[in-house]
Amino acid sequence: MSIKDILSPFSGWKKVFDEPVVVKDPVNDRPGAPRYRGFHRNDIATCIGCGTCETICENEAIDLVPVQGIETRDGDSGLRPRVDYGRCCWCALCVDVCTTGSLTLSNAYIWVDEDPGVYRFTPGVDDMPWQREEKGWKKPEGNYEFYSLKREPMEHLRPEERNDSFAEMVRGFSKEQAMREADRCVECGICVATCPAHMGIPEYIRAVRDDDMERGLKILYDTNPLPEICGRICTHKCETVCSIGHRGEPVSIRWLKRYIADQNPSEKYKQILETGVLDKNGKKVAIIGSGPAGLSAAHYLSLMGYECTIYEKLPKTGGMMRFGIPEYRLPYDQIDKDIDYILSLGVHIIYNTTVGKDITLDQLKRDYDAVFAATGLHQGRSTRIEGTDHRHVYQATDLLRKVTLGEEIHVGRRIVVIGGGNVAMDITRTLARLQRLKYGEVRIITTSLETEDAMPADSEEVVGSREEGATVIPGWAPRKIDIAEDEIKGLHVVQCLSLFDEKGAFNPQCNFDNHRFFEGDMIVESIGQGMDLVYLTEGIKEHLEMTPRGRIRVDDYFQSSIPWLFFGGDIIQGPDVIHGIANGHKAARGIDRFLSGTADKQQTT
Amino acid sequence: MEQLLDRIIAGFEAADIEKRKDGQVFFTVPKPKVLPLINHLKMFEGFRNLILMTAVDWIEDNQFQITYLLNNPDTKTDLGIRTFIGRDGEGMDSIHELWGHAATFQREMKEMFGIGFPGSPRVDEPFLLEGWDDIPPMRREFDTKKYSEETYFPRPGRETHDPATYMKQKLYPND
Amino acid sequence: MIDPVQKIFRFQPDRSLYPETGADGKPVIRLDSGKFIKVWQGPNHPGVTGNMSLELTISGDEVVESKTHVGYLHRGFEKLFERRRYIQCFPTCIRMCVPEPDTNEYNLARGTEELAGIEVPETANWLRMLALEMARLQVLLRMVPGQAATMGLGLGAQWGMYFRELILDRFEELTGGRIYHMYILPGGVRGMMPDGFRERLGENLKKIDGFIKDIDKLIFHNAVFRKRTIGIGHIPADWVDHYGITGPVARAAGFKRDVRKDYPYLYYHQINFDYNIEHDSDVFARFLVRRKDLETTVDILRQIMAKMPEKGIIRAETPNVLHWRIPKGETYVRCESSRGEYGFYMVSDGSMYPRRINLRGPSYTHAVSVLERLLVNANISDISSIMVSLATCPPEIER
Incomplete structure (x- = not known):
């Protein structure tokens, strides 16, 4: 102890005249830092109500509530997060996990009110002053993601490997790839409403993560009896609304479905799905057409105990799935795997029998308790331009069917395909393979009315066609087929400016000054298909109500105005496989309601 | 380290050896070997420092894991000694004579898991939970959520909706 | 004859006498002997870090025994x-x-x-x-x-x-x-x-x-x-x-x-x-x-x-x-x-x-076993100083 120890503490007086360091007016003089985690903001126009914020909130401070003025629609639940500040800890994990990036925190941190009830509000809906504040916490930039925004790449055969072969192009996921892809799902369930069959998508993706393939298969068969087929060629509308797709690439839902189906060997299906023994209820249903809708109805009706008989006009099952879609996209053994299982449930099938020709609908009515007609769209539509009656002008569906049946078809040296949908791409790629096999080179031009970004075909199909040597030139309207000396010389086209008028009706507008000529000796039309309802006898047509647009009117359960007659599949909705499956499932329940007497309308014709 | 492990395996039946990182190893020894091993490590191997001891509830196997984490400050090594005891009232030998703070760990484990340490000072006095009359809360059968729902009251007027279910109600109630 | 009140007032702790050592080697503390006072420092006390309390047995102004009580901030993390x-x-x-x-x-x-x-x-x-x-x-x-x-x-x-x-x-x-x-x-x-x-x-x-x-x-x-x-x-x-x-x-x-x-x-x-x-x-x-x-x-x-x-x-x-x-x-x-x-x-x-x-x-041992032992024979005015020097932090004991 020294005299210094007595004196030096007096140095504390040195600040006695200093300015105080206290912020006098923190409300105005001390805004939060630009990154401050203050009160919530939400851009409700961007938010889709996926509820991931609610899932990650460890304090259960977030509720999802309906909001006036926001409709529930595809890809938007119509719900918005509401925050309870009695529980929130301002960790901002909700911001970092937000799939759309709509949720942020402002830098406002002062909010005083006598009413404790106000400390629960819906950001972006309840007007709060900080909603318009620029500063505050946003998801950090640069490689900071709570889940991967990038898809697990799906391996395809390289163009040179697949060019001259009908082998399946898409290899499918390995277990590691499937696990990684399934890991990206946030289980929001937004996709379920958009899927026509309302499949349990988050649940079966979870089964992939848990590596429980049997549970996965059961979930698939709850709503979809054709998972191998759908896992390959479904139009995957679910992926268009996937919440991960808002900032990244959507989860590959379709490939994950295929992965589950691929992992289960067909001989174990009955054991896994517990369908070894089915109780019969003694009632009989006739199904016309063995396409997706017919098979789906047969499957669910069989599980309910009905005895089903399918009438198929072709020598094989599958309808468009087999005869419309080329083998490289959907191998026949995979079609057989799904369909053989359904047939093994005791479904009878009568091949080479056309209803209306070999057997009448009235006969079916007499022999069965109900009839489900799912006859599909098989008649190719024609452009009806000059020259379409030439013998080397073909319909895509006819050619595809013949290829499947193994019949010889004419393959030109230079082919022009008209159409921009998936069927057009299918016939392009099929003909490309045949041309390569026959002539060793590909000379195909595929043209469509729609511009590149508006083409209905999946972009990977367009890319694949180009990779395989076809030339795709979108945005041109066919005018005339040039024929000289009874041989086709090519197709005259003009530039197509727009497809629809102001009212939204189909009414293409063309620039006739901009003209091109595509050389070719064979033309294939693929602009859509029509239905063939010749099996409807006059007596039935009389009682059948139609919609103003010329389709058969059915109720929610696909029951027509003739109670024993149900319609579904492409002739009602679609055209695609998944709608057919959904229709078949719903119609099966409709038939059950009708036959078990639980339906509302009871009268018969 | 390797030699030390060999000695432990040979002398104390250590199994399930898990090398986590440089200078940190976890292993399991049978319950009767725990105290001899700890004594040996403290007296002869330089493991003078008890970092922690705690229990892990493996309710599915009906046993508690007790972990002793010993540290040798000279060689900078940690040994995690695991042993398994039954969940139904089986106690464990006390090590309060070896370290001054072991009694605190044991008191907490008695309170939180219900593991008895006969002879440990003040082991039955409440440590954190004065007036607690439920089962020891760190046992996994104690359901915190249920307890809080029964004990406290939720804020009225809260409701939430699952997006998928809500969309079904709105868009396709009959499907 | 000295007034007993005065006797307490003039009480001078004599470490050789109080507290007596019992047969088990631990001090015998009889609160009714008039030689000891129980004092609770905390759980709410400016000289205590955080919410913990010390149950002190005091003889004169010296601590004979101290027990740490925690649990006021136990949230069960x-x-x-x-x-x-x-x-x-x-x-x-x-x-x-x-x-x-x-x-x-x-x-x-x-x-x-x-x-x-x-x-x-x-x-x-x-x-x-x-x-x-x-x-x-x-x-x-x-x-x-x-x-x-x-x-x-x-x-x-x-x-x-x-x-x-x-x-x-x-x-x-x-x-x-x-x-x-x-x-x-x-x-x-x-x-x-x-x-x-x-x-x-x-x-x-x-x-x-x-x-x-x-x-x-x-x-x-x-x-x-x-x-x-x-x-x-x-x-x-x-x-x-x-x-x-x-x-x-x-x-x-x-x-x-x-x-x-x-x-x-x-x-x-x-x-x-x-x-x-x-x-x-x-x-x-x-x-x-x-x-x-x-x-x-x-x-x-x-x-x-x-x-x-x-x-x-x-x-x-x-x-x-x-x-x-x-x-x-x-x-x-x-x-x-x-x-x-x-x-x-x-x-x-x-x-x-x-x-x-x-x-x-660190507080798990500093604030419980170390502090309890360190406070014995300490002057009550030094308790908070000792405690802060050990940097005790109750939430980390209780979790």
């Missing part, structure tokens, strides 16, 4: 972790130590990464060091002058608070929070340094240099402080391993114990600093160690800023945090907090939820 995903543990675990939450974040993140086998990007590691050292600095700025406040010398503590606020301002800029920073999360950190951060932190450190000189004059060269700390609360060297004493308390007893040097983590091996050792092992020595730590921390921060990369990746790619399964296994991770070794023992059963996360903080 280790239980709550059982039903939280790893990412959800992160905003919870920080609350296990209010003054220095970053060590919790860091341990949780590192334990998770070790179990999952994730490499953290370099920039993120530097930012973690920055956050950890800033946290240490703001604790020491409060704790060093705070020691003097336990004996009524509050001026330094008030000045210290201002300088601590400067660091909190930097934290607010960097992490978005002042107290609970929630910055270090499994995989990396949550943000780069904002523009101009280096310069502002540099200014703050310059001011803090001046403040360290001020508290030297104000506190360490203060006759009252020296009188009341030198020789008080002496911890013998053989207690250190017997009680598992760590950090500044162990260093004040002459032990070279510092996790940053003994078990280097992050990039501390690239930083030039030394153990701060004292030998007297009393309250004064412990605070001398902390005072040196304060300087060391400022120096380390300057070194970090010199080595910090300008930009880089701040978070490694991890599986989806909403269903991140951590492989089965267990680990013990530790770091040096301002109070000593701060460790997490983590057990994963391979699911999305941790099986067990156990915190071992």
Whole structure:
């Protein structure tokens, strides 16, 4: 102890005249830092109500509530997060996990009110002053993601490997790839409403993560009896609304479905799905057409105990799935795997029998308790331009069917395909393979009315066609087929400016000054298909109500105005496989309601 | 380290050896070997420092894991000694004579898991939970959520909706 | 005949007589003998850190027996972790130590990464060091002058608070929070340094240099402080391993114990600093160690800023945090907090939820077994001084 120890503490007086360091007016003089985690903001126009914020909130401070003025629609639940500040800890994990990036925190941190009830509000809906504040916490930039925004790449055969072969192009996921892809799902369930069959998508993706393939298969068969087929060629509308797709690439839902189906060997299906023994209820249903809708109805009706008989006009099952879609996209053994299982449930099938020709609908009515007609769209539509009656002008569906049946078809040296949908791409790629096999080179031009970004075909199909040597030139309207000396010389086209008028009706507008000529000796039309309802006898047509647009009117359960007659599949909705499956499932329940007497309308014709 | 492990395996039946990182190893020894091993490590191997001891509830196997984490400050090594005891009232030998703070760990484990340490000072006095009359809360059968729902009251007027279910109600109630 | 009231009043404790030693070697304390008083210091008392209480048995003004009572702040975090995903543990675990939450974040993140086998990007590691050292600095700025406040010398503590606020301002800029920073999360950190951060932190450190000189004059060269700390609360060297004493308390007893040097983590091996050792092992020595730590921390921060990369990746790619399964296994991770070794023992059963996360903080032994023994025979006016010198922090005992 020294005299210094007595004196030096007096140095504390040195600040006695200093300015105080206290912020006098923190409300105005001390805004939060630009990154401050203050009160919530939400851009409700961007938010889709996926509820991931609610899932990650460890304090259960977030509720999802309906909001006036926001409709529930595809890809938007119509719900918005509401925050309870009695529980929130301002960790901002909700911001970092937000799939759309709509949720942020402002830098406002002062909010005083006598009413404790106000400390629960819906950001972006309840007007709060900080909603318009620029500063505050946003998801950090640069490689900071709570889940991967990038898809697990799906391996395809390289163009040179697949060019001259009908082998399946898409290899499918390995277990590691499937696990990684399934890991990206946030289980929001937004996709379920958009899927026509309302499949349990988050649940079966979870089964992939848990590596429980049997549970996965059961979930698939709850709503979809054709998972191998759908896992390959479904139009995957679910992926268009996937919440991960808002900032990244959507989860590959379709490939994950295929992965589950691929992992289960067909001989174990009955054991896994517990369908070894089915109780019969003694009632009989006739199904016309063995396409997706017919098979789906047969499957669910069989599980309910009905005895089903399918009438198929072709020598094989599958309808468009087999005869419309080329083998490289959907191998026949995979079609057989799904369909053989359904047939093994005791479904009878009568091949080479056309209803209306070999057997009448009235006969079916007499022999069965109900009839489900799912006859599909098989008649190719024609452009009806000059020259379409030439013998080397073909319909895509006819050619595809013949290829499947193994019949010889004419393959030109230079082919022009008209159409921009998936069927057009299918016939392009099929003909490309045949041309390569026959002539060793590909000379195909595929043209469509729609511009590149508006083409209905999946972009990977367009890319694949180009990779395989076809030339795709979108945005041109066919005018005339040039024929000289009874041989086709090519197709005259003009530039197509727009497809629809102001009212939204189909009414293409063309620039006739901009003209091109595509050389070719064979033309294939693929602009859509029509239905063939010749099996409807006059007596039935009389009682059948139609919609103003010329389709058969059915109720929610696909029951027509003739109670024993149900319609579904492409002739009602679609055209695609998944709608057919959904229709078949719903119609099966409709038939059950009708036959078990639980339906509302009871009268018969 | 390797030699030390060999000695432990040979002398104390250590199994399930898990090398986590440089200078940190976890292993399991049978319950009767725990105290001899700890004594040996403290007296002869330089493991003078008890970092922690705690229990892990493996309710599915009906046993508690007790972990002793010993540290040798000279060689900078940690040994995690695991042993398994039954969940139904089986106690464990006390090590309060070896370290001054072991009694605190044991008191907490008695309170939180219900593991008895006969002879440990003040082991039955409440440590954190004065007036607690439920089962020891760190046992996994104690359901915190249920307890809080029964004990406290939720804020009225809260409701939430699952997006998928809500969309079904709105868009396709009959499907 | 002396009036019994007067007898009590004139009572002089005679350690040879009171308390008597019983047959079991422990003092016999009979409260009805009139020689003892039970006093509760806490749970709400300015001389107690946080919410804990000391059940004191006093003879005269000396403590005969002390029992630590904790549980006033028990929130059961280790239980709550059982039903939280790893990412959800992160905003919870920080609350296990209010003054220095970053060590919790860091341990949780590192334990998770070790179990999952994730490499953290370099920039993120530097930012973690920055956050950890800033946290240490703001604790020491409060704790060093705070020691003097336990004996009524509050001026330094008030000045210290201002300088601590400067660091909190930097934290607010960097992490978005002042107290609970929630910055270090499994995989990396949550943000780069904002523009101009280096310069502002540099200014703050310059001011803090001046403040360290001020508290030297104000506190360490203060006759009252020296009188009341030198020789008080002496911890013998053989207690250190017997009680598992760590950090500044162990260093004040002459032990070279510092996790940053003994078990280097992050990039501390690239930083030039030394153990701060004292030998007297009393309250004064412990605070001398902390005072040196304060300087060391400022120096380390300057070194970090010199080595910090300008930009880089701040978070490694991890599986989806909403269903991140951590492989089965267990680990013990530790770091040096301002109070000593701060460790997490983590057990994963391979699911999305941790099986067990156990915190071992320095206070667990400092505030219970060490304090109970250290207070025996201490003067009641020194209790808070001894307690603060051990840097007790009840939330980390109770969790």
